[in-house]
Amino acid sequence: MSELKMTGKQLRALGYPQGPVISISIDVIAQYYxxxxAEEITTILAKVLADPAAYTEDAVWAQVALALVPEARPEIIPLREKPVDYAVFGAGFIEEGTIRQLNSAVRLPVAVAGALMPDAHQGYGLPIGGVLATENAVIPYGVGVDIGCRMCLSIVDLPVDSLTTKASQYEKALKYKTKFGAGAEWKRNDEDPVLERDEFKEIQILRTLQAKAAGQLGTSGSGNHFVEWGVVSITDAHNEWGLAPGDYVALLSHSGSRGLGAQVAGHYTRLAKELCVLPKDAQHLAWLDLDTEAGQEYWLAMNLAGDYASACHHLIHKRLIAEMGATMLARVENHHNFAWKEVHHGKELIVHRKGATPAEKGVLGIIPGSMTAPGFIVRGKGETTSLHSASHGAGRQMSRTKAIASISGEEMRKMLQDNGVTLIGGGLDEAPGAYKDIHTVMAAQADLVEVVGQFQPKMVRMANGGPAED
Known part of the structure; x- marks a missing residue:
């Protein structure tokens, strides 16, 4: 079916007034219809024009409706004068601007509690490493652009010395069984039940993204996303898998929901800003009420994107483990860009973790370091002041621009060589020196998690530089 083109002349013929609503309508039609x-689009345009007030909270047509009835546009919602309580872990090495960002978030009228993890640094809306609990409201930028960005670690039955004796085989697997970067797709891909979910049929924006999701399934993003082989040292004799303490080969990956998540995040963030107008310095914290159609749609789309991200990791691990002829012994995985319904302070709240690892008592997770520094398998302690959260990594101490300007290629090569790490792809923006000391970060959250095991990277695959998706 050829793409439908709608012009300003046609819209005016339907009764749409000259003004911004024309270009807004054309954009909506191009993106979602x-x-x-022609009959379908004319019918919906007529309905919106006849009763725009009925569409001011519609997930697709709200911007058109609000342009038709400007008086329906919400007034600016003021922030609280006094923030709700929040805890900061590792405050001594978190920049003041990052704390100011969280301080704005905990002044939202819907905020109930907050926390800042020791790897925190500035982002959009919530800082990276920020945790925010709200009542019956979800903040798209509180989840992040890369919905469901997550970690996945598989421990396999290969001998540790094979990382040296069969290094070329491991490297070949990483080169030819992974794909990285914005827009990366497999020409021939596996199927997965996540692609058959009803949300792809029931939510307009998801209908337009199903083909992209199918092509990108099992691929990884750019920036700090990676797939790497390394050695896991299990230190807890009472671990959940019954593995004997010692060293094992493991596969660790970090990426999210690819173009699907980015498009969902962008769409619902724009909608939230239309429906929830906040002061300029807090506009990225705009929320969607979960009692509205738009809020429910985002919640469903967010959960789909999270499940899609999980499916991507599982397919990556399946391909690489099969390529090496190995068997999986154990797996640990977790989101760190997501929102959950949890009970805190005696009531159900929406807990946003933007770059934070769930750390409810007894829950396992992965906290990576850098391409040369160790990562950690952790077990949550259920600390209430952190809203059952921990850091999602070491956290940046340099922006990408500063890292590229400050660290030379020779310095990076020497650091990799000194640590016995082979890097495939990657850029200076992800150099180890751009990150905080993971041991300092772990020490600052000793009350939040206990260490079950440690992962040391040996062979790392990343995209060839470029912006991150999370």
Whole structure:
């Protein structure tokens, strides 16, 4: 079916007034109704024009409706004068700007509690490493652009010395069984039940993204996303898998929901800003009420994106483990860009973790270091002041721009060589020196998690530089 084109002349003929609503309508039609029939699009345009007030909270048509009835646009919602309580872990090495960002978030009228993890640094809306609990409201930028960005670690039955004796085989597997970067797709891909989910049929924006999701399934993003082989040292004799303490080969990956998540995040963030107008310095914290159609749609789309991200990791691990002829012995995985319904302070709240690892008592997770520094398998302690959260990594101490300007290629090569790490791809923006000391970060959250094991990278695959997706 050819794509439907709608012009300003046609819209004016339907009764749409000259002004911004024309270009807004054309954009909505191009993005969400490109394959609709002329009759279908004319029918919905007529309905919106006849009763725009009925569409001011619609997930697709709200911007058009609000342009038709400007008086329906919400007034600016003021922040609280006094923030709700929040805890900061590792305050001594977190920049003041990052703390200011969280301080704005905990002044939202819907905020109930907050926390800042020791790897925190500035982002959009919530800082990276920020945790925010709200009542019946979800903040798209509180989840992040890369919805469901997560870690996945598989421990396998290969001998540790094979990382040296069969290094070329491991390297070949990483080169040819992974794909990295914005827009990366497999020409021939596996199927997965996540692609058959009803949300792809029921939510307009997801209908337009299903083909992209199918092509990108099992691929990784750019920036700090990686797939790497290394050695896991299990130190807890009472671990959940019954593995004997000692060293094992393991596969660790970090990435999220690819173009699907980015498009969902962008769409619902724009909608939230239309429906929830905040002061300029807090506008990225705009929320969607979960009692509205838009809020429910985002919640469903967010959960789908999270499940899609999980499926991506599982497919990556399946391909690489099969390529090496190995068997999986154990797996640990967790989101760190997501929102959950949890009970805190005696009531159900929406807990946003933007770059933070769930650390409810007894829950396992992965906290990576850098391409040369160790990562850690951790077990949550259920600390209430952190809202059952911990850091999602070491955290940046340099921006990407500063890292590229400050660290030379020779310095990076020497650091990799000194640590016995082979790097495939990657850029100076992800150099180990751009990150905080993971041991300092772990010490600052000793009350939040206990260490079950440690992962040391040996062979790392990343995209060839470029912006991160999370």
């Amino acid at each position: 490109a394959t609709a029939t």
